Amino acid sequence: MPSIPGLLSFIACGLLGLIGAVSLSRLAPGWVPGEFILLCVAIGGLLWALRERYERFRIQNLLLDEIDRLVQNQPQIQDRTQVQAQVQAMPLQANDSRIAETGVESRAEPRLAMPVILPDPEEVVEADAADDTAIFAAVRDALNNNRVELHVQPVVRLPARKLRFVELLARARDAEGRELSPGAHMPALQAAGLAAEFDALMLLRGVQLVRKLEARARHLGFFCNISAAALADARAFETLYEFLRRERERAGTLILEFAHTGLRQLDRAGWHRLERLAGLGFGLSVDGFDSLDIDIAALGKLGVRYIKLDARLLLDPRHARTAPVALEDLLEICRRHEIEPVIAKVETERDLVQLADYGFELGQGHLFGTPKLAKVA
Numbered sequence: 454m455p456s457i458p459g460l461l462s463f464i465a466c467g468l469l470g471l472i473g474a475v476s477l478s479r480l481a482p483g484w485v486p487g488e489f490i491l492l493c494v495a496i497g498g499l500l501w502a503l504r505e506r507y508e509r510f511r512i513q514n515l516l517l518d519e520i521d522r523l524v525q526n527q528p529q530i531q532d533r534t535q536v537q538a539q540v541q542a543m544p545l546q547a548n549d550s551r552i553a554e555t556g557v558e559s560r561a562e563p564r565l566a567m568p569v570i571l572p573d574p575e576e577v578v579e580a581d582a583a584d585d586t587a588i589f590a591a592v593r594d595a596l597n598n599n600r601v602e603l604h605v606q607p608v609v610r611l612p613a614r615k616l617r618f619v620e621l622l623a624r625a626r627d628a629e630g631r632e633l634s635p636g637a638h639m640p641a642l643q644a645a646g647l648a649a650e651f652d653a654l655m656l657l658r659g660v661q662l663v664r665k666l667e668a669r670a671r672h673l674g675f676f677c678n679i680s681a682a683a684l685a686d687a688r689a690f691e692t693l694y695e696f697l698r699r700e701r702e703r704a705g706t707l708i709l710e711f712a713h714t715g716l717r718q719l720d721r722a723g724w725h726r727l728e729r730l731a732g733l734g735f736g737l738s739v740d741g742f743d744s745l746d747i748d749i750a751a752l753g754k755l756g757v758r759y760i761k762l763d764a765r766l767l768l769d770p771r772h773a774r775t776a777p778v779a780l781e782d783l784l785e786i787c788r789r790h791e792i793e794p795v796i797a798k799v800e801t802e803r804d805l806v807q808l809a810d811y812g813f814e815l816g817q818g819h820l821f822g823t824p825k826l827a828k829v830a
Contacts, residue, residue, distance in 0.1 A: 606822060617815060621662070674706055674708055676708045678711075685719060694733075707736075732756075745783060761794075
């Protein structure tokens, strides 16, 4: 539904079009009413199109200005142990509302789990092996010198392995051209409070890529990662929201993806902002689950349409034993709530064969294609 300022602007453009048409009609007397009406509509439509184009560029510039301002502040990196302590001390805000109302936890469907942060062992090694301050300095330098690249990774339709989506991924390079590992630089950005701005820049580039590709690849969808920090900061969110509102015509193509570990840290205001994004018509996706104890119904109500479950998680017998429902039932619950599960991080044919009987229709991982630099003519 259009906003009040948008309606007022539309009316203003219509009045200007009418004035312009009247002025032109005096220069060419004898016009029939139909020609006069067409001229009025044409001038009003042209003014409206110019106004919308100006607003789109203005919002893009606001995003870039906000990124530049925060990057130039050069905030100090917090100590890793302090960050972990703050995260673990945060209250759990996303518990099932039915528990609060009734005092009884329903086990008919799995609930939204609030797991302890357990990063990949490889990421822990990478993060601990390098100094956070040095990593952040390298990322900040990459931002300032335009060495942050947009990569794409395929998401395929199974079992035919036909390309269905692509995921947009950010990759930063240091001054020597070496790619910085996401497992190393993202924690540094999060500790510095710049994760939302980094993702906003990638979203801007992603939308530009989608604009170029949509005429040639109308069947494709695009997953774009956004930090949950963008939902926690009211100022950053409003700029992001306005930008996406201007891009609503791509709501059927662009899917906003959030990490589960970030969403679980949101307060009530953050969850409300997530619902506002879904209200624009954009599909939502959640990845990074470290448990199969998931409240699918709650995610469906929020507007989540995709969840990504790592093959490593699905193949681990420990998670299968502790899950409240069998994997087959979990996938059926997903489809009941119009959520499409994606099997992610599929590395080998053996992984795919072991999970083939569960009926996953979408897959992603190095088996289907590694991230590649996005190059669009």
